[in-house]
Amino acid sequence: MTICTAAQALVKSLANEGVEYVIGLPGVQIMDIYDALLDEPSIRTITVKHEQTASYMADGFARSTGKIAAALVVPGPGLQNASAGIGSAYASSSPVLLIVGQIESFNIGKNAGAVHEIVDQLDILTNVTKWKASIHDVTEIPGTVREAIRQLKTGRPRPVAIEIPSDLLAKPMDLQLPPVENFQVQSPNTDLIRKAASLLLKAKYPVIWAGGGVNLGNANSELTTLASVLNSAVIATAEGKGAISEDDPQYAGPFYYSHGPAHEVLPKSDVILAVGSRLHFLAPVDWAFTESQSIIHIDVDPEELGRNWQEEISMVGDAKLTLQALLNEIDEKENSSLWTLQEIANHRTKSFETIRHLAPDQVAILEGIRKVLKDDALVVSGINSIGYWAHLAFTVRSPRSYFNASYFATLGYAFPFSLGVKLGNPEKQVICISGDGGFMYSLPELATAVQEKLNVIVLVFNDHALGATLRDQQVRYNGRVIGTKIQNPNFAQVATDFGALGIRLNHYRELPASLQSALSANRPVVIEIPIDSWTPPFQITPPGFRPSKPQSPE
Ligand SMILES: Cc1ncc(C[n+]2csc(CCOP(=O)(O)OP(=O)(O)O)c2C)c(N)n1
Numbered sequence: 331m332t333i334c335t336a337a338q339a340l341v342k343s344l345a346n347e348g349v350e351y352v353i354g355l356p357g358v359q360i361m362d363i364y365d366a367l368l369d370e371p372s373i374r375t376i377t378v379k380h381e382q383t384a385s386y387m388a389d390g391f392a393r394s395t396g397k398i399a400a401a402l403v404v405p406g407p408g409l410q411n412a413s414a415g416i417g418s419a420y421a422s423s424s425p426v427l428l429i430v431g432q433i434e435s436f437n438i439g440k441n442a443g444a445v446h447e448i449v450d451q452l453d454i455l456t457n458v459t460k461w462k463a464s465i466h467d468v469t470e471i472p473g474t475v476r477e478a479i480r481q482l483k484t485g486r487p488r489p490v491a492i493e494i495p496s497d498l499l500a501k502p503m504d505l506q507l508p509p510v511e512n513f514q515v516q517s518p519n520t521d522l523i524r525k526a527a528s529l530l531l532k533a534k535y536p537v538i539w540a541g542g543g544v545n546l547g548n549a550n551s552e553l554t555t556l557a558s559v560l561n562s563a564v565i566a567t568a569e570g571k572g573a574i575s576e577d578d579p580q581y582a583g584p585f586y587y588s589h590g591p592a593h594e595v596l597p598k599s600d601v602i603l604a605v606g607s608r609l610h611f612l613a614p615v616d617w618a619f620t621e622s623q624s625i626i627h628i629d630v631d632p633e634e635l636g637r638n639w640q641e642e643i644s645m646v647g648d649a650k651l652t653l654q655a656l657l658n659e660i661d662e663k664e665n666s667s668l669w670t671l672q673e674i675a676n677h678r679t680k681s682f683e684t685i686r687h688l689a690p691d692q693v694a695i696l697e698g699i700r701k702v703l704k705d706d707a708l709v710v711s712g713i714n715s716i717g718y719w720a721h722l723a724f725t726v727r728s729p730r731s732y733f734n735a736s737y738f739a740t741l742g743y744a745f746p747f748s749l750g751v752k753l754g755n756p757e758k759q760v761i762c763i764s765g766d767g768g769f770m771y772s773l774p775e776l777a778t779a780v781q782e783k784l785n786v787i788v789l790v791f792n793d794h795a796l797g798a799t800l801r802d803q804q805v806r807y808n809g810r811v812i813g814t815k816i817q818n819p820n821f822a823q824v825a826t827d828f829g830a831l832g833i834r835l836n837h838y839r840e841l842p843a844s845l846q847s848a849l850s851a852n853r854p855v856v857i858e859i860p861i862d863s864w865t866p867p868f869q870i871t872p873p874g875f876r877p878s879k880p881q882s883p884e
């Protein structure tokens with residue numbers, strides 16, 4: 331038992347749960363927490379320039395390491411500023427812990443105009459958090475932190491939030507920390523595993539559809555082995571990139587907005603094993619799953635099962651445990667697969683060449699970047715022209731090494747997110763692919779990068795425009811351009827002013843050499859690359875595409 335303040339109890343509870351980083355921006359209601367952090371040697375405190383960065387960084391840290399960092403913000407505007415990052419983390423199934431200050435207990439609910447007051451502020455987060463709690467009494471602190479961590483580490487990982495009134499933080503309390511707990515992950519149902527194994531072994535053309543849950547569930551080696559044992563073709567979504575190495579002979583290619591080999595591979599398939607995917611297609615697909623195909627769906631979140639398709643077998647379970655259980659049931663010699671590795675390779679090559687044909691400059695850029703980076707480099711793909719094409723043409727070879735903002739498509743997330751990735755992976759190369767518009771959201775965080783020695787390399791592809799939206803006006807609005815041309819600073823100069831290394835290129839062909847030298851710069855680097863406003867993949871219909879109405883469960 332230790333006598334301490336509630337703020338100290340909160341910080342010790344975080345440390346007890348293994349939280350090593352608190353990323354935030356101080357203000358009156360959370361000063362006691364900051365003061366307590368000064369005495370906690372196992373936690374590093376990082377101050378950002380805008381609360382959006384706190385939540386984006388915590389997301390980048392979590393998705394690249396599987397560990398938890400806390401974001402710490404003041405109530406009201408601090409919470410609102412952090413909420414875009416919380417929404418992105420929710421969409422991306424990322425375990426982010428948000429700690430929010432609250433006005434004094436005696437003022438709560440009065441709407442009296444206390445500093446930073448929003449009545450029922452946590453309601454703002456209702457649909458972008460998995461769980462949230464308000465502390466009413468200091469004795470609740472260790473238990474509430476434990477429950478937050480349990481929520482983050484079990485089931486589907488998604489953000490959680492805790493708010494604490496400012497007056498409670500200075501109160502004394504007896505702190506009893508709970509013993510460290512190893513949380514149980516969800517095991518699959520044994521009968522369903524047997525059924526699924528037998529269906530997969532009978533499949534003539536098995537396809538594994540790999541979603542982000544494979545990376546988040548650390549199931550990459552199990553998926554790779556299963557693909558080989560079943561002799562299955564594998565297709566990965568943008569979130570699932572790296573689920574299997576994209577050089578693996580079973581990998582048929584990526585899927586993004588109808589592009590990729592899915593429309594050739596899927597119609598041929600009789601059994602589809604979907605792992606950790608929403609199975610929701612943003613654009614209509616011409617192959618859509620049909621009644622004659624069997625879908626086996628594994629997801630840790632029961633709500634995803636059967637949501638979009640009629641499934642033969644729906645299994646709730648941790649991806650790693652479930653794939654391992656399937657492997658235990660499957661004897662390689664019994665598979666009935668008719669795929670040849672040559673056929674799968676042909677799909678992969680043909681699809682890549684189609685992408686190259688559609689976007690030659692973008693593919694040349696991405697191949698140039700790939701050539702220079704190590705296989706385990708971490709790449710954050712922003713909401714920009716090169717970022718979209720990277721989903722289709724950047725070769726990913728390692729688990730948890732390629733990131734996007736999933737269906738939230740949050741412009742501006744990439745650079746602050748990459749700072750969290752670097753925080754969790756100081757020894758690895760961390761590259762952020764950004765547009766000029768996206769980078770402008772958080773340019774001042776270059777100061778954070780320099781101060782905290784987070785040596786990311788930001789590639790700013792500059793078309794002096796919100797390019798995707800400009801293209802939209804050209805294509806769908808007869809070239810009536812409004813609000814999409816933007817004025818930028820000299821990015822390289824600004825980077826230099828912040829203490830980073832700034833490099834301005836004349837042509838993208840200079841990028842590989844420039845990136846090569848940036849990798850040994852030993853400080854954050856911004857490389858500005860001039861490009862045109864190229865058409866994004868979602869404004870292009872893939873060649874040979876025949877839209878049809880997808881099957882629906884009702
Ligand atoms: C928060 C948010 N606001 C607006 C958008 C809409 N949007 C999508 S792409 C884009 C333009 C991005 O510009 P830039 O970063 O320069 O990349 P480019 O398309 O020019 O390559 C916009 C405004 C969005 N996705 N997210």
Ligand SMILES: [Mg+2]
Nearest residue numbers: 765766795797
């Ligand atoms: Mg742009």
